[in-house]
Amino acid sequence: MQRTLKPAAPPSRLSPGALTTLSRSAVPAFALLVYGTMPQPLHPVFLAPDHFLRPGRWLLVGLAVVLALPIGWAGRRPLPVLGLLLGEAFVARTFGMRSWPLFLAADVLVFHIAVGCTRRVAAGALVGVLTGWALMATAFVPVGKAFTVLTGPSSTLAVAAAAGWILGSWIRLRQDHADALRAQAAISAVQAERLRIARELHDLVAHHIGAIAIRAGAAKRVIATQPDGAREALGVIETTSRETLTGLRHLLGALREPDPGGGSAADGHEQARLGPDSRSLAPAPGLADLERLVASTADAGVRVDVRWSGQRRPLATEVELSAYRIVQESVTNVLRHADARLCRVSVDYGTHELAIEIVDDGGGRATRQPGSGYGIAGMRERVGLLHGRFSSGPRPEGGFRVAARLPI
The missing domain is CATH 3.30.565.10 (Histidine kinase-like ATPase, C-terminal domain)
Incomplete structure (x- = not known):
């Protein structure tokens, strides 16, 4: 029996619910990371002349939680969350906080977007992260030192973003290729089943109709001179016609009824069901x-x-x-x-x-x-x-x- 090669299983795709659960469970860990990287104390927040607000510890904890909350929606809304993270990175940089945890989360989102979105959207996300990183890195340094900063240790974040985009794009290509293989296999299975049905119909109908045509011609020639021979030929025609109808009913029953074993029609089953009023299987000749x-x-x-x-x-x-x-x-x-x-x-x-x-x-x-x-x-x-x-x-x-x- 012909064996069909099955395409390799692609990397598993998480359901939207699983992605949401995973992203929300990451919020506490990310909030702890943001809080752990905050300098103590923060730069004082300017409110009015000679009036500054110096945040306390619990305020810093609340600020870390607020900064981490958008991660909970990253599974369903990756692009808006990416924009919020870049905005938070700018605010953090303004008040002297370390922005690399936020950019690290943005790099992970670039990977997620590259896997689940179109190439154009993934490329836009990568450009946005790299542009935001470059602006943050050079915002408070002299122009002459911009190149040194861009090629310094902080460039690891840019490299991580590019690596995430490349890896996500590669996984997306594998998924698309696996989908194409599955679609092609489904089309091939349908074509194979159509050919099988065509062969069965041809073999069933051609033989019996050919025999009927021959006997009908013989009966036509002798009906006036040999009525007994014509009667015998008509009897053969009746029997062959009934056999043909029974065979067609079996074949149509197989097309209308699902396979009781749970297999697909393309698995090569050569047994046909009887009519709707039958409970047994018709054996293949x-x-x-x-x-x-x-x-x-x-x-x-x-x-x-x-x-x-x-x-x-x-x-x-x-x-x-x-x-x-x-x-x-x-x-x-x-x-x-x-x-x-x-x-x-x-x-x-x-x-x-x-x-x-x-x-x-x-x-x-x-x-x-x-x-x-x-x-x-x-x-x-x-x-x-x-x-x-x-x-x-x-x-x-x-x-x-x-x-x-x-x-x-």
Whole structure:
């Protein structure tokens, strides 16, 4: 059975609720970091001439908590929180506080934005952080020393922001690539299922409708002179029509009903459900049903000789079904195109593969060129799904030959 390669799992994406919980739980730790980095005492706050406010310890604790509160909304509103952090960094720098904890939090937000937002938004966040850092670093130093400050130890914050943006962008690219692989796998699964349904419909309808057409033509020719023969042909038409309707009902039931095992339709299930009023599964046809196929073909005017070799034994369902469908489609082509009287089917049970060969003595080659129509293509697809070998074409001595080897 064909195996589908699954794409590698991308880095897990946290849900909005988990991000909110994580960001809010980080508020106390960040507030403690801000308070721990505050100089004691702060620069006095100028209120009026000869009047200064010197903050006390508890006021500093409250200020640290206020500065840390925006982190609690970073999971849902990263861009506004980033803007608040840059504004807080400016205020902290103005009053002599250390602004690097705020820029460190901003660097983490740049990483988060790069992972969850578009490239343009992530690039804007990085430019905003780097610009804010450069302004803060050079705001209170002489112009001549600006370059020294920008290349000094504080440049680590700028490097961290760039590293966060690069890492977040790389993770985002991996996520996008994984999403594309999953979408492609879903499309491939849908296409594979459509092909499977098309093959089943073709094999089911083409064989039975071909037999019906042949018997109807025979009944039309003898209805006036041989009413008993016409009546027999009509009986075969009735039986074949009912079988066709039953098969279509099974296939449509499989399309309408969900897989009871929880698997997807593209997993290669070759069993079809009965109608809505049935509780059992319809077994897929296999090599054991060839006798019934031979009998129906004989009624249509072509004798089919089945030859078995090797040790007959039950095989995997997909092998049994594919082998049956290949024989069915080949016999159908003999009925419709070959103008043959004899068709020989050889089934050889080998140790590692099942060999099937269908040959006829017909001469209708014009409409049976290799690769024409959907029948040959469908058989080749079935064999390819099982990693087998398939060949078909006219025989030098006359007639047509179809051969398939299926691994078992």
